[in-house]
Amino acid sequence: MSEVASFRRLGSTLCKTRQFYILLLLLIACSVFYYLGEIVTFSGAAKSFFNGVHDVHRLLFIVPIIYSGYFFRIRGALIVTIAALAIFMPRALLISPFPDPVLRPVLFCLVAGTVGALTGLARNTFERSQQLEAIARSDRDKLLGGLENMEDGIVIIGPDYRVRFQNPSMAREFGEGIGSYCYAYLHQLGGPCSDNCQLKTVIQGATKRWEYSHPNGRTYEVVASPIVDSDRVVCLLAVYRNISHFKRIEQELVNINQLKSELLSNISHELKSPLTSIKGIVTSLLQKDIQLDNDTREMLLDGVNEETDRLGSLVTNLLNMSKLEAGGWKPEKEPCYIADIVDEVLKHQKWVHMNHIFRADLEPDLPEIQADYGQIRQVLINLLENATAYSEEGAEINIRARVVDKDIEVSVSDHGVGIPSDELSKVFGKFYRGTQKRRDHGGAGLGLAICQAVIHSHQGRIWAESILGKGSTFYFTLPIDHVDYD
Numbered sequence: 001m002s003e004v005a006s007f008r009r010l011g012s013t014l015c016k017t018r019q020f021y022i023l024l025l026l027l028i029a030c031s032v033f034y035y036l037g038e039i040v041t042f043s044g045a046a047k048s049f050f051n052g053v054h055d056v057h058r059l060l061f062i063v064p065i066i067y068s069g070y071f072f073r074i075r076g077a078l079i080v081t082i083a084a085l086a087i088f089m090p091r092a093l094l095i096s097p098f099p100d101p102v103l104r105p106v107l108f109c110l111v112a113g114t115v116g117a118l119t120g121l122a123r124n125t126f127e128r129s130q131q132l133e134a135i136a137r138s139d140r141d142k143l144l145g146g147l148e149n150m151e152d153g154i155v156i157i158g159p160d161y162r163v164r165f166q167n168p169s170m171a172r173e174f175g176e177g178i179g180s181y182c183y184a185y186l187h188q189l190g191g192p193c194s195d196n197c198q199l200k201t202v203i204q205g206a207t208k209r210w211e212y213s214h215p216n217g218r219t220y221e222v223v224a225s226p227i228v229d230s231d232r233v234v235c236l237l238a239v240y241r242n243i244s245h246f247k248r249i250e251q252e253l254v255n256i257n258q259l260k261s262e263l264l265s266n267i268s269h270e271l272k273s274p275l276t277s278i279k280g281i282v283t284s285l286l287q288k289d290i291q292l293d294n295d296t297r298e299m300l301l302d303g304v305n306e307e308t309d310r311l312g313s314l315v316t317n318l319l320n321m322s323k324l325e326a327g328g329w330k331p332e333k334e335p336c337y338i339a340d341i342v343d344e345v346l347k348h349q350k351w352v353h354m355n356h357i358f359r360a361d362l363e364p365d366l367p368e369i370q371a372d373y374g375q376i377r378q379v380l381i382n383l384l385e386n387a388t389a390y391s392e393e394g395a396e397i398n399i400r401a402r403v404v405d406k407d408i409e410v411s412v413s414d415h416g417v418g419i420p421s422d423e424l425s426k427v428f429g430k431f432y433r434g435t436q437k438r439r440d441h442g443g444a445g446l447g448l449a450i451c452q453a454v455i456h457s458h459q460g461r462i463w464a465e466s467i468l469g470k471g472s473t474f475y476f477t478l479p480i481d482h483v484d485y486d
């Protein structure tokens with residue numbers, strides 16, 4: 001680096017020396033031409049044109065004066081002007097036959113000196129502006145070099161709405177846009193964005209921040225400030241940060257909060273209504289002044305029994321869900337038969353829901369499976385409870401089981417209200433409650449979510465089919481082959 005600098009210095013010194021000699025030659029040539037008449041007369045020749053029109057001869061000195069102004073700037077022009085005046089003086093004082101012989105050379109020197117000095121000044125100004133431009137360009141290049149590698153999108157927009165610069169991230173997010181109009185590039189518009197356009201405000205010196213949703217669905221935080229480009233035009237530099245991810249998280253947090261409030265109010269309601277019924281029934285039973293016959297007493301006790309079951313089922317689902325959330329409800333596999341689980345669950349359900357008709361249709365000799373007996377029983381209970389809750393009393397509920405490929409497929413069908421097709425995939429979501437009404441007013445939207453979690457943890461599949469107003473069938477599969485669940 002220092003060698004290059006010293007070569008440059010040597011080069012400029014040599015150049016200056018050359019220009020100095022050229023200037024000297026110019027001055028000598030002008031002086032010889034100025035005194036040519038005297039030289040010719042001195043050598044014995046007769047007087048000629050050269051002895052007379054010295055004003056014209058003098059004009060020639062403008063060349064070395066401008067030359068010195070151009071190369072040696074103001075000081076050079078002044079020195080050469082003074083030298084020229086010194087050259088003019090012998091003739092003015094000793095030889096000139098005209099009146100006022102000093103005035104005209106002095107006037108010439110004033111004019112020529114001013115022209116020379118102006119030439120120097122113009123050259124100085126031009127060079128300084130070039131230097132400033134070079135500094136600005138190198139600053140811009142440095143800045144843009146840094147911006148190239150930034151993860152955020154950077155764009156520079158001129159006052160003519162044209163995109164002057166974009167970094168690779170910007171090109172990735174919005175595509176290539178250099179030379180395009182910002183409103184077309186960023187907003188797919190045919191003209192400037194009327195009231196929302198921040199370009200003018202920013203160019204006038206303000207820094208602005210706003211959020212921008214691109215038609216591609218992404219959300220950006222934009223910070224725009226003024227920047228002077230290398231051509232000294234004030235432009236807008238905007239940083240586009242993709243905040244879609246944060247927006248999604250923000251929305252999820254809002255949803256979670258909403259869900260939490262809904263859940264709390266839902267669960268409080270679900271817990272309170274059976275408790276209120278139980279309290280009412282027990283109060284009636286305890287009233288000594290009212291004689292209850294056996295049938296009424298039995299009916300009231302049945303009521304307590306049903307409400308207690310409802311409470312039990314809700315609390316079981318809540319406990320199971322919290323175990324699932326905490327990851328502590330892993331299946332404890334053991335060899336078992338799906339027919340045994342169906343038998344046990346049906347016995348209980350038939351007793352609890354006496355007004356429904358349960359029919360089991362199980363393929364004979366269903367193979368043994370490895371499953372968590374308690375968890376699969378809970379799945380069947382949840383599906384059967386839903387089947388009774390969403391169908392009229394007296395309706396038939398069917399449980400089928402068969403071998404399909406390497407799985408056992410179990411299904412629970414009812415002839416109830418059915419599920420709209422757009423809800424079929426949502427019903428397995430946590431706390432999801434559909435539009436259809438339960439007969440028994442219970443439910444917290446957890447039953448099917450638990451079923452899904454259990455079946456998935458057994459490497460099975462679960463899904464629903466339904467015809468609105470006709471009934472629903474819930475299917476799940478369990479693999480027959482031994483599967484390691486850990």
Ligand code: ADP
Nearest residue numbers: 386387390418427433434443444445446447448
């Ligand atoms: P819930 O406690 O609300 O019954 P679930 O998770 O068991 O919660 O069910 C979620 C939703 O799926 C219910 O709110 C209901 O809309 C719908 N659903 C479940 N089973 C049935 C069914 N057999 N018939 C009609 N809709 C059902």
